[in-house]
Amino acid sequence: xxxxxxxxxxxxxxxxxxxxxxxxHFKDKDKIFYNGLIIDLNEEKMTLVLQERMKGTIPILLxxxxxxxxxxxxxxxx
Numbered sequence: 001x002x003x004x005x006x007x008x009x010x011x012x013x014x015x016x017x018x019x020x021x022x023x024x025h026f027k028d029k030d031k032i033f034y035n036g037l038i039i040d041l042n043e044e045k046m047t048l049v050l051q052e053r054m055k056g057t058i059p060i061l062l063x064x065x066x067x068x069x070x071x072x073x074x075x076x077x078x
Contacts, residue, residue: 003063006063006067007046007062007063009067010062010063010065010067010070011041011043011046011062013067013070014038014041014048014062014065014070015041017038017070017072018038018041018048021037022072023035023036023037023072023073023074024036024037024038024050024070024071024072024073025069025070025071025072025073025074026065026066026069026070026071027065027066027069028060028064028065028066029064029065029066030064034050034052034055034058034060035052035053035054035073036050036051036052036053036073037050037051038050038051039051039057046061046062046063047059047060047061047062048060048062
């Protein structure tokens with residue numbers, strides 16, 4: 001179950017940003033970038049709700065996130 005492990009790894013990386021209220025940067029499997037604050041992270045449903053800085057509030061499935069792209073989001077000049 002490689003996919004289950006990857007989704008679990010994604011959750012484990014994102015929980016740090018969620019619990020510490022740190023803005024996160026990541027891209028999805030289609031190479032679309034997202035930047036913002038995670039306002040909900042649900043382990044059971046494997047979803048997150050992101051307050052994305054340009055797109056507003058959006059739900060995202062963890063399976064669509066490129067796990068290796070997850071990092072802290074920094075505004076230009078920070």
